[in-house]
Amino acid sequence: MLTQLDGPFAVCHDTLDPRPFLEQCVYDLCVVGGERLSLCRGLSAYAQACLELGISVGNWRPPANCPLSCPANSSYELCGPACPASCNEAAAPSNCSGRPCVEGCVCLPGFVASGGACVPTSSCGCTFQGLQLAPGQEVWADESCQRRCTCNGATHQVTCRDTQGCPAGEICSDQNGLLGCYPNRFGTCQGSGDPHYVSFDGRRFDFMGTCTYLLVGSCGQNAALPAFRVLVQNEHRGSQTVSYTRAVLVEARGVKVAVHREYPGQVLVDDVLQYLPFQAADGQVQVFRQGRDAVVRTDFGLTVTYNWDAQVTAKVPSSYAEALCGLCGNFNGDPADDLALRGGGQAADALAFGNSWQEETRSGCGATEPGDCPKLDSLVAQQLQSKNECGILADPNGPFRECHSKLDPQGAVRDCVYDRCLLPGQSGPLCDALATYAAACQAAGATVHPWRSENLCREYRKWQLGDSALYI
Numbered sequence: 311m312l313t314q315l316d317g318p319f320a321v322c323h324d325t326l327d328p329r330p331f332l333e334q335c336v337y338d339l340c341v342v343g344g345e346r347l348s349l350c351r352g353l354s355a356y357a358q359a360c361l362e363l364g365i366s367v368g369n370w371r372p373p374a375n376c377p378l379s380c381p382a383n384s385s386y387e388l389c390g391p392a393c394p395a396s397c398n399e400a401a402a403p404s405n406c407s408g409r410p411c412v413e414g415c416v417c418l419p420g421f422v423a424s425g426g427a428c429v430p431t432s433s434c435g436c437t438f439q440g441l442q443l444a445p446g447q448e449v450w451a452d453e454s455c456q457r458r459c460t461c462n463g464a465t466h467q468v469t470c471r472d473t474q475g476c477p478a479g480e481i482c483s484d485q486n487g488l489l490g491c492y493p494n495r496f497g498t499c500q501g502s503g504d505p506h507y508v509s510f511d512g513r514r515f516d517f518m519g520t521c522t523y524l525l526v527g528s529c530g531q532n533a534a535l536p537a538f539r540v541l542v543q544n545e546h547r548g549s550q551t552v553s554y555t556r557a558v559l560v561e562a563r564g565v566k567v568a569v570h571r572e573y574p575g576q577v578l579v580d581d582v583l584q585y586l587p588f589q590a591a592d593g594q595v596q597v598f599r600q601g602r603d604a605v606v607r608t609d610f611g612l613t614v615t616y617n618w619d620a621q622v623t624a625k626v627p628s629s630y631a632e633a634l635c636g637l638c639g640n641f642n643g644d645p646a647d648d649l650a651l652r653g654g655g656q657a658a659d660a661l662a663f664g665n666s667w668q669e670e671t672r673s674g675c676g677a678t679e680p681g682d683c684p685k686l687d688s689l690v691a692q693q694l695q696s697k698n699e700c701g702i703l704a705d706p707n708g709p710f711r712e713c714h715s716k717l718d719p720q721g722a723v724r725d726c727v728y729d730r731c732l733l734p735g736q737s738g739p740l741c742d743a744l745a746t747y748a749a750a751c752q753a754a755g756a757t758v759h760p761w762r763s764e765n766l767c768r769e770y771r772k773w774q775l776g777d778s779a780l781y782i
């Protein structure tokens with residue numbers, strides 16, 4: 311078609327020799343095995359070269375079966391304007407009238423280009439300090455987040471007002487090129503093993519309940535913060551004296567994400583089983599996989615992880631300090647007041663505390679006093695001495711040696727020995743305890759050296775893949 315004397319390209323032949331284009335096109339087609347897209351690219355290259363020389367070729371796309379599908383509110387034009395109308399007229403090059411036309415998608419009358427799409431002229435935003443703002447979009451006009459400006463879609467002008475600056479727990483800074491109020495730190499709460507909890511303020515306690523409990527939630531103290539809840543559901547495994555986390559439920563932005571132990575690699579989003587990664591609520595809630603964990607992350611800075619087995623963490627920005635409740639505590643920096651009852655006041659023990667945060671009742675669920683391990687102190691001492699099993703955690707020459715300065719291993723050793731004491735002869739509690747400390751170390755930024763081996767906690771996990779199972 312490129313060289314046909316009566317074809318759509320003939321008008322350009324005298325100015326631009328089509329034969330090199332023909333050879334290149336045939337060569338490309340040969341390389342890709344005759345794929346049509348390559349043919350269309352080859353023909354388009356000659357058409358565009360002619361356009362740049364001021365020659366508009368005939369409509370070659372229909373006969374070559376190379377339709378160009380255009381996005382909404384736009385249509386295909388063989389010779390469209392080089393500088394189409396856009397919301398941001400100031401950004402157009404100065405010599406538009408002197409430029410040759412281009413082939414492509416052109417916005418329909420009444421629409422203009424904005425960020426790769428064609429939008430009604432009336433929905434154009436504002437140009438402010440060189441930025442293109444959408445109608446209603448807000449930005450900070452100063453470096454200290456004191457002056458807030460809003461784009462008025464009707465007038466295409468911004469209006470600014472003075473503010474109090476960033477709320478408590480947040481600082482004004484530039485992140486990814488966007489100036490705004492960002493939390494100055496995060497708090498992490500963890501539940502692991504059978505389960506041992508560490509609150510945002512660092513309080514350790516054991517609570518053996520098999521119902522559903524509020525791990526952490528916004529409790530209405532600050533109405534300006536998006537509301538959320540993180541629930542944990544526990545179960546007995548092997549022993550009636552201990553319980554493990556079997557499911558984690560995150561409710562945020564009107565979406566419910568449930569991560570269940572029986573669906574490794576998948577999550578339930580509003581009760582529908584989904585593969586990862588998955589986005590909900592227009593991307594405000596993201597669910598993806600990181601290593602062994604399912605990660606649920608919201609746009610307001612909440613991150614919840616669960617390893618489909620026994621380990622859950624919740625991370626919140628400091629803007630939620632003192633605005634939280636649940637097993638993870640109130641995040642006010644003081645571990646002493648972390649056994650707060652739902653109705654107010656401090657609980658006498660972890661059992662009363664945990665029970666007060668029960669959310670739902672399944673038949674037969676309940677909580678018990680933690681199992682008794684009378685020789686705990688001497689067992690801990692013996693393991694620390696031997697540097698074996700749980701003692702590996704605190705071995706100054708062991709695989710976790712670089713963690714010790716960032717995360718004191720004594721609490722982890724005690725939890726590990728305790729779980730082994732209650733579930734004697736099982737390897738699961740030891741491996742879970744080592745994996746929990748390894749994950750906490752990595753979260754704290756420390757290097758963990760390889761600790762799994764043929765004889766210790768060898769990888770053995772089952773992943774459901776469709777109808778079949780994979781063991782790794």
Ligand SMILES: [Ca+2]
Binds near residue numbers: 641645648
């Ligand atoms: Ca506290």
